[in-house]
Structure formats: C-alpha cells, structure tokens
Amino acid sequence: MENELGFISQMFDTLYLFPEELEDIEIPEEELEKEEEKAVEKTAEVEKTPAITPKKVIRKQLPTDYYGENKRNIVIFIEHSGVDIFRSKEFQLLLKILGALQLTLQEVAVINVLEQKDNLDTLVKKLQPKFFLYFVNQNESPLSGEKVAKYIPTEIDGHQAVAADGLTKLLLDVEKKRDLWMALKALFEL
The missing domain is CATH 3.40.470.10 (Uracil-DNA glycosylase-like domain)
Structure with missing residues (x-):
C-alpha cells in the first residue's frame, strides 16, 4: 500500500485519502515537521504583508439628461x-x-x-x-x-x-x- 501511495503521490500534486485508508498509513515525523514549518512560514508572510487600504475614487457625475459636457454647444x-x-x-x-x-x-x-x-x-x-x-x-x-x-x-x-x-x-x-x-x-x- 505504501509503495502504491508513493507512486501515486509523485504522479499527482494533491492526493486525497479516505478515512479507511488513513488507518494503515504511517506518516514519518520529518514530513509532519516540514508541513508545520510551511504553515508557520505562510502565517509569517501574511503578517508581514501590509494592509491594503482602498484608494479614494472620485467619480464624475454624468448628467442623466444627456451624454457629454457640451463645451462647444x-x-x-x-x-x-x-x-x-x-x-x-x-x-x-x-x-x-x-x-x-x-x-x-x-x-x-x-x-x-x-x-x-x-x-x-x-x-x-x-x-x-x-x-x-x-x-x-x-x-x-x-x-x-x-x-x-x-x-x-x-x-x-x-x-x-x-x-x-x-x-x-x-x-x-x-x-x-x-x-x-x-x-x-x-x-x-x-
């Protein structure tokens, strides 16, 4: 089973396991630690990103009766x-x-x-x-x-x-x- 999962995990980016399949699999401590480190790094990156403040948008109100500005009459x-x-x-x-x-x-x-x-x-x-x-x-x-x-x-x-x-x-x-x-x-x- 482990050999099959190793082969399949190399073929696909994401591997989904169902609960009954998880019972037979042992995940090495090294992999668990790597996943935890990645999660911590992502959290740190999010915290470093400055908050985005929306810019003020000035919208020119168009007349509803006509289109254009009539500068030349x-x-x-x-x-x-x-x-x-x-x-x-x-x-x-x-x-x-x-x-x-x-x-x-x-x-x-x-x-x-x-x-x-x-x-x-x-x-x-x-x-x-x-x-x-x-x-x-x-x-x-x-x-x-x-x-x-x-x-x-x-x-x-x-x-x-x-x-x-x-x-x-x-x-x-x-x-x-x-x-x-x-x-x-x-x-x-x-």
Whole structure:
C-alpha cells in the first residue's frame, strides 16, 4: 500500500485519502515537521504583508439628461433603444463621426430623443446650442415637428443643423455616410 501511495503521490500534486485508508498509513515525523514549518512560514508572510487600504475614487457625475459636457454647444439628437448605449455599434459610429470633426464627447451634448421626449424643449434651452446634428429616423425635427431635409446643411428650429438617418441605418450604408460627411464639412466649414 505504501509503495502504491508513493507512486501515486509523485504522479499527482494533491492526493486525497479516505478515512479507511488513513488507518494503515504511517506518516514519518520529518514530513509532519516540514508541513508545520510551511504553515508557520505562510502565517509569517501574511503578517508581514501590509494592509491594503482602498484608494479614494472620485467619480464624475454624468448628467442623466444627456451624454457629454457640451463645451462647444453642439447638440446631437439620436434615437437609441438599447440598454448600454456606450457599448453599442451606433455609439461607436457617433464617436468616429465626432473624431472626424475633431470633436470629443466632452465638447457636445448627445440627447437620446427616445429617453427625453417629455422635457426635450427645456433641455435644449438649458444647453444653449449653436449647432444641431440630427440622427433620427423621422423626417421631422423632434423639437418642433418641422420637416427637415436630410444630408443638407440647413437651419432647423432656428439653429444651423444637419439631419441624417438614424445611426443604425448609417452603420450599413456607405453612400449615406459619404453624404453626411459632405454636409458636415459644409456646416463646420472644414
């Protein structure tokens, strides 16, 4: 039995013995002492390790009404019905569009029209926009219901603006992306 256990213990890292098997095995004193020394060393190491204190985390509170910080007073209207907007392909496309315009999310205010239907007018007044960008599926402004021409720089609701199809449609249509880029270049004089 001891020869079998010696062979098996070399083959496996951990060896589990059942109570009835333990009765026949004699463990040499040297091995017991080694195990006790290892346990004492581990305890000493744990005691030497300094206590980890949590760092203070400062979290910037994001507005719940819109995304971004609106530093350049550019309001972007989108329609997004998914749960996690930041991980969506549509939001990634929007970030690429902003990058092409040399803008960041901090410089704009992105309003999800589907979430802000009731207080859209109040929110827009608070943001004091200079430009509007519409990425909505309807052919009307979500603010006034005014008809909007898509992919043409124009004035909508009293502001310089460009309207385009929703971001989901833009993801799949290269021609519409090209038209959008031409309209945005004209609007921002790039």
